[in-house]
Amino acid sequence: MDHLNKTTTVKLRKKLIGSPCPVWFRENPLKIVRAEGQYMYDEENNKYLDCINNVCHVGHSHPDVTKAVSSQLGLLNTNTRFLHDGMLHMAKRLTDSLPGKLSVCFFCNSGSEANDLALRLARKYTGNKDVLILDDAYHGHTDLLIDISPHKYKKPCMEGKKDWVHVTDTPDIYRGEYAGDQNAGEKYALMLKNTIDKATQDGRKISAFILEAMQSCGGQQIYPAGYMKHCFKYVRDAGALCIVDEVQTGFGRVGSKMWAFQLQGDDIEPDIISFGKPMGNGFPVAAVVTTPEIATKFGEGGHEYFNTYGGNPVAAAAALAVWDILEKENLREHATVVGEYLLNEMKKLQSKHEILGHVRGVGLFQGYELVRDRETKEPATEEATEAITRCREKFNILLSTEGPHNNVLKFKPPMCFSKDDAKYLVKCLSEVLSEIERNSKEQNGK
Secondary structure (H helix, E strand, O other): OOOOOHHHHHHHHHHHOOOOOOOOOOOOOOOEEEEEEOEEEEOOOOEEEEOOOOOOOOOEOOHHHHHHHHHHHOOOOOOOOOOOHHHHHHHHHHHHOOOOOOOEEEEEOOHHHHHHHHHHHHHHHHOOOEEEEEOOOOOOOOHHHHHOOHHHHOOOOOOOOOOOEEEEOOOOOOOOOOOOOOOHHHHHHHHHHHHHHHHHHOOOOEEEEEEEOOEOOOOOEOOOOOHHHHHHHHHHHOOOEEEEEOOOOOOOOOOOOOOHHHHHOOOOOOOEEEEOHHHHOOOOOEEEEEOHHHHHHHOHHHOOOOOOOOOOHHHHHHHHHHHHHHHHOOHHHHHHHHHHHHHHHHHHHHHHOOOEEEEEEEOOEEEEEEEOOOOOOOEOHHHHHHHHHHHHHHHOEEOEEEOOOOOEEEEOOOOOOOHHHHHHHHHHHHHHHHHHHHHHHHHHHO
């Protein structure tokens, strides 16, 4: 393959790739030609610290994943209408890590496919159509998933909320109605109950409540204690199913648990769980796990689910390699140690910088919310964009922004992100925030 210079690459991308397909740093996009571990390299061999790529979960270009995929690709890759043990080993690993009756797997290629299938399972099992969601949620890019993703459908170019979608407030521990309340989890869950009651009174029939295990595009939201427990009770009382989306958060990212929903308690048992992104370290593979009863109901009437590439032998090899690496390199423990260190250092930074309104996170899933005023919590949207731009241009650190106001610095790096990397990030962020605050004071002084 011929290597193009960056100018030609930009020109051809504009010509050949659909304009709705975004790139980071649109004014001066990065051209990445290789990556290793937690580092990415551009066409001039400049090295960047990757703080946002949760897809390459165990590190870019991990040799064990590369070997597993290339070996299997040289031996066999075919669809799942043939028997193959890789899919079964993958299913066994998943189901052994989950509670209760979650013991039946469906494999697909992406988180979007997984969430789409999860909703189909819930609708078939309950016979109902309507869906409960959290505000600012994002679950994928199919038509069905955009319809249940306020992060997408609230944009002016979209069609807005459908009548079969019912939205409850995100249990935001910083900006929400019950921020700082010791019983926030229970009170936010009561808001969901009120949403259910209103929908029922209006004659609507609910199939499922779907929520991310921790909300990512919504601003790196960590739910208050007890939230899922109370929500799941209200949902099941209404005859609906509980779906947890682990696409962004799973496979040990939170450190102490394999799955982020488990942070809400050992007694939490969803009816359906979706997995994706990090599962194959960049190789397309995703899954849905549910109960035997729900899976059997889905197949009634001769209905089949066939996904040409879902769970193929190469995808299984990639996923099994990721699981082996997580265990061999103790990456969950690593996420706990490095994550706690970084979170504590960022909280120290918060005491030095007024613009850093809130620091939150678990393991290597964290968010740093920028505000113009600590009292009013006015979002510092422009400043957040400036911060990630300066981090990239001055320090070769890659961060992005998220949240309904695009004022949250998102941190979801490869799991091999080190303590030294964390120290460097804190040092550079402190300098960047100091510059932004200094410039703001000068502008206000004028």
